[in-house]
Amino acid sequence: MNHGIEEICDRIRARFDAMDKAREQSLALSRKITRNSGDAIKAIHRGEWDQSAKLIDETRSLVLQVNDILRDFPDIYYSGYVGNAQTEYAEVSILNAVLHGENIPSPDELQVDYAAYLNGVGDTIGELRRHILDQIRTGRPEEGEKYLDLMDELYTELMSFDYPDAITHGLRKKTDVARSLIERTRGEITNALQIKDLKDAMGSFKQKIK
Numbered sequence: 045m046n047h048g049i050e051e052i053c054d055r056i057r058a059r060f061d062a063m064d065k066a067r068e069q070s071l072a073l074s075r076k077i078t079r080n081s082g083d084a085i086k087a088i089h090r091g092e093w094d095q096s097a098k099l100i101d102e103t104r105s106l107v108l109q110v111n112d113i114l115r116d117f118p119d120i121y122y123s124g125y126v127g128n129a130q131t132e133y134a135e136v137s138i139l140n141a142v143l144h145g146e147n148i149p150s151p152d153e154l155q156v157d158y159a160a161y162l163n164g165v166g167d168t169i170g171e172l173r174r175h176i177l178d179q180i181r182t183g184r185p186e187e188g189e190k191y192l193d194l195m196d197e198l199y200t201e202l203m204s205f206d207y208p209d210a211i212t213h214g215l216r217k218k219t220d221v222a223r224s225l226i227e228r229t230r231g232e233i234t235n236a237l238q239i240k241d242l243k244d245a246m247g248s249f250k251q252k253i254k
Contacts, residue, residue, distance in 0.1 A: 066117050070110045074129035077106045081132035085171060088140060089178065100140060103133050104154070111155055122157075127213060130156035134164025139171045142194065159213040166202055166218035169195050173229045185236035192233055195226050 084099035107130065114121040134156050138148050151161035172195050176188035202219045205212055 063117055063120060066113050067120050070113050070120065071125060073106050073110045073113075074125050077103050077110070077129040078132045080106070081129075081136045084136045085139065088136070088143065089171075089174060096136075096140060100136060103136070107133055107155055127157055127160040127163075130154075130160035131163040131167065134161045135167040135171065138164060138168045139175075142168070142172070142191075143175065159211065159215065162202060162205060162215050163213060163218055165198055166215060166222050169198055169222040170225055173225050176229055176233065180232060180236045183240070185233050185240060188229075188233050188236075192226070192229055195222070195229065199223060199226055 080099050080103040084096045084103065087093075087096035087099065110126060110129070111121075114126065120126070134151070134154055137154055141148050151158050154161065156164075172191045176191050179185060179188045199219065199222050202215065202222065205215060207215075209216065
């Protein structure tokens, strides 16, 4: 006489089997989301807009697939790896919108967790610095100023989320890093503008001499 324990364990086993299958599927998809997002960011910095758009569209489809697979398994959804992948997707989506002069997409539009989204915002600050440095290297430091202003704006908003790490999943550390990146970028833009002004003045002086 098993007092119904066999039936109970059969139900639990079936649930665990379904969870295990969902975990394996979502883990593979999350890895692809992370890989695609990284490739899309590289394409953006190279100015390969068609390729980056294709990758972002594909990645969005993967994000939606993961959400659907884990709809009934919140324990897996919030276990960590899904949020990390969503952070990467949010980062590239925000960066792409900013560099196209579009409004920043919301977490609801991207279908990602709020904490993952905010961490993506933090990572975007680093990518904007990279974009600014590219502009400095190509002799256009003045174009970097608007992105520096945006970095400041994003940082200010992130600073307003004074919640425990259990809620924001490492956002405070990412915000501290962002502050350092902004200050370094500000100094580099200032130096580049001063050098450009000096070169322009020397060029003008040479023309007058001629």
